[in-house]
Amino acid sequence: MTALPPDFPHDAVMEAATAAADVARSVVLPFFRRGVRADDKADASPVTVADRTAERAIRAVLSERLPGFGLMGEEFGLEAAASPYRWVIDPIDGTRAFITGRPTFGTLIALLHNDVPVLGLIDQPVTGERWIGLRGAPTRYLSALPGHPATRACAQxxxxxxxxxxxxxxxxxxxxxxxxxxxxxxxxxxxxxxxxxxxxxxxxxxxxxxxxxxxxxxxxxxxxxxxxxxxxxxxxxxxxxxxxxxxxxxxxxxxxxxxxxxxxxxxxx
Known part of the structure; x- marks a missing residue:
């Protein structure tokens, strides 16, 4: 497993990712089960105003907090491609679930270093669940619901x-x-x-x-x-x-x- 770079800005990265997820949650929730229209993209996958608004909000937070980092999002493409650090975001992963009122979608925020994922965050706005993974560290699960972040033994x-x-x-x-x-x-x-x-x-x-x-x-x-x-x-x-x-x-x-x-x-x- 690739280690984190020695100069990895741990605190700034974690604060930026969690702040972006908080903002995305506040943007997405008001659209949930409100009959938002879905448009079909070129690949026939759906997109809504919630996807676009949430991605803009995430980009704004990440760009303000770590302006030298690259940014790639599903809806609005790539910025600052030359940076060794690159945020990769999907504002609503599971748009089909979102537009049909099922709380199994989520906001995804990743940070890559030289194309290797070093941080990952899943946020589910409706249930209030959040998973945070950092390369080389145990995954954290933040929720009022029961659950412990550890896969189970299953060899067969x-x-x-x-x-x-x-x-x-x-x-x-x-x-x-x-x-x-x-x-x-x-x-x-x-x-x-x-x-x-x-x-x-x-x-x-x-x-x-x-x-x-x-x-x-x-x-x-x-x-x-x-x-x-x-x-x-x-x-x-x-x-x-x-x-x-x-x-x-x-x-x-x-x-x-x-x-x-x-x-x-x-x-x-």
Whole structure:
């Protein structure tokens, strides 16, 4: 695991990330279950005024507090690309859940150093849950709800709980592998977006396998899952990269990884 750089501005980064999440929560909540209109983007994914307003608010906070850092967001692109530090934000991960009134969406805030995620934050505005992961440190879970940030022991695929956001995110080349994995696990559940990764970090889910993921979908999740004792890779077991194939795999127990990646490599019949 890559260590934090020796000059990492720990306090300033943590304060900026939590302040940005607080502002995003205050922006998003007034739109929840208020019938906001959703527009389709070029990739057919939905976006709302809540997404755009929250991203602007997050950018404003982060830029003010750490003006030398780069910024990449799902809705408004990249700023200060040359900086070794780069915030990566998704103001509402799970817009489909948001516009249908389900509290399984979340705000994602990540910080990368030389393209490696070093900090991740998931905030769920409705339930008031927040996960914070910092590379090399235990994940923190801030909530009035029960839960402890530690993945559970599960060495056998046959005993595992598998999760995926939706069948339609599984592109055709990868569907046979997912089906093979789903046939081997104890149970498969659908839905969750980033919230499912928070549940994996609390020991409620054992495996998450998804496709067509962008860097803003997964960057914040890596320090959270790994800080709780899990592993995150692509479907071949390699580290996630911005220019990767879009597959994302999370396992709560690292002993699952070889068998799960072998199943996901199942070719089409």
């Amino acid at each position: 695929v046959a005993a595992a709980e598998l999760s995926c956001t939706a069948p339609e995110i599984l592109d055709a080349p990868h569907r046979p592998g997912f089906d093979a994995l789903a046939a081997a696990v104890r149970r498969t559940s659908w839905g969750g977006d980033c919230y499912a990764y928070g549940l994996l970090a609390l020991g409620q889910i054992d495996i998450i396998a998804e496709c067509t993921m962008k860097i803003w979908d997964w960057a914040a999740l890596v320090p959270i899952v790994e800080g709780a004792g899990g592993r995150m890779t692509d479907w071949s077991g390699q580290p996630l990269r911005a220019d990767g194939d879009g597959t994302v795999l999370a396992v709560g127990d690292g002993r699952l990884l070889p068998r799960v990646t072998a199943l996901l490599d199942t070719p089409a019949a």
